Amino acid sequence: MPGILIENQRLRLRILPAIGAGAAEFSLRSPRGAWQPIWRPAPESPSHFNDLACYLLAPWSNRIAAGRFTFAGRQIQLRPDWLDGTAIHGVVKDRPWTILDRSPISARLAFESHRHADLNWPWPFDAAARYELDEQSLEVKLAITNRSDSAMPAGLGFHPFFMRRLWNDHDDVAIRASLAGRYPAAGMIPTAPARADEVTRHLAAGLPLSTLDLDDVFAGFDPATTITWPASGIRASFTVSPNLNHTVLYSPPAQPHFCLEPVSMVNDGFNLLARSAPGTGVTTLAPGQSLSATMAIRIDAL
Numbered sequence: 001m002p003g004i005l006i007e008n009q010r011l012r013l014r015i016l017p018a019i020g021a022g023a024a025e026f027s028l029r030s031p032r033g034a035w036q037p038i039w040r041p042a043p044e045s046p047s048h049f050n051d052l053a054c055y056l057l058a059p060w061s062n063r064i065a066a067g068r069f070t071f072a073g074r075q076i077q078l079r080p081d082w083l084d085g086t087a088i089h090g091v092v093k094d095r096p097w098t099i100l101d102r103s104p105i106s107a108r109l110a111f112e113s114h115r116h117a118d119l120n121w122p123w124p125f126d127a128a129a130r131y132e133l134d135e136q137s138l139e140v141k142l143a144i145t146n147r148s149d150s151a152m153p154a155g156l157g158f159h160p161f162f163m164r165r166l167w168n169d170h171d172d173v174a175i176r177a178s179l180a181g182r183y184p185a186a187g188m189i190p191t192a193p194a195r196a197d198e199v200t201r202h203l204a205a206g207l208p209l210s211t212l213d214l215d216d217v218f219a220g221f222d223p224a225t226t227i228t229w230p231a232s233g234i235r236a237s238f239t240v241s242p243n244l245n246h247t248v249l250y251s252p253p254a255q256p257h258f259c260l261e262p263v264s265m266v267n268d269g270f271n272l273l274a275r276s277a278p279g280t281g282v283t284t285l286a287p288g289q290s291l292s293a294t295m296a297i298r299i300d301a302l
Contacts, residue, residue, distance in 0.1 A: 022052040056140075056159075059092075065271055087120065125154075138299075143292035156291060157244065173210075183216070193277075193278075200218065221247045222247075225260070243264050243293055
């Protein structure tokens with residue numbers, strides 16, 4: 001598979017600059033010495049961003065209803081690019097990035113929107129990403145800079161697909177996260193403020209994920225969030241920048257993977273901001289201003 005491979009004795013990551021600077025693989029060396037995927041591995045020849053193990057979200061995360069919103073008195077119409085008629089997951093997810101530098105354990109990449117005449121976003125911007133491994137952790141940094149002559153709305157996020165099982169088929173993976181509330185939604189578009197419910201209580205208790213069928217956005221990202229594979233004896237612990245203050249969970253029970261996504265803004269946040277909803281997480285970037293976010297995942301034995 002093409003791309004950039006960075007690794008150490010314990011962790012390995014493969015990055016695909018040609019598909020959004022996303023990751024095709026994030027693996028842990030198992031007790032038997034084999035590489036075990038932590039994130040769902042991409043196929044040998046991925047052709048779509050949703051084939052990836054993880055992709056980068058900018059300059060917004062999740063959905064914009066009908067691809068339409070108002071900002072600073074301006075009506076914006078984006079091309080819907082998802083089956084439900086929304087514009088989804090930003091515009092860097094499926095575009096080629098430039099490699100700036102790399103080492104055996106790190107890589108830095110860049111994106112310039114002005115090089116893409118058909119880009120589905122009216123404000124020019126630059127983006128930068130950096131991946132780095134140490135023996136225990138993966139750290140991913142993402143930033144965007146407004147290169148237009150007017151303010152623009154923005155949000156960032158990360159979209160990893162975690163495996164439900166590692167090397168032990170008896171894993172019943174569990175997420176522990178104390179979240180402020182789950183947004184009532186229709187078609188993943190929020191319809192009311194977030195509130196605590198049976199799902200937030202389930203997650204706060206760290207119960208197995210197997211009973212939850214979710215495609216939901218939550219207010220908050222718990223700095224003590226963990227994912228545990230009990231039979232394999234592995235725990236993943238998150239550290240994220242404070243501006244990643246929303247969480248998206250996607251957990252179809254029939255699939256061998258699930259998504260836990262730290263994001264800065266709520267689904268359809270641009271439209272909620274236009275309606276003066278509180279706590280959207282949308283950032284307004286002045287010309288030349290930047291927004292950055294960091295996600296680190298530490299992998300430990302129980």
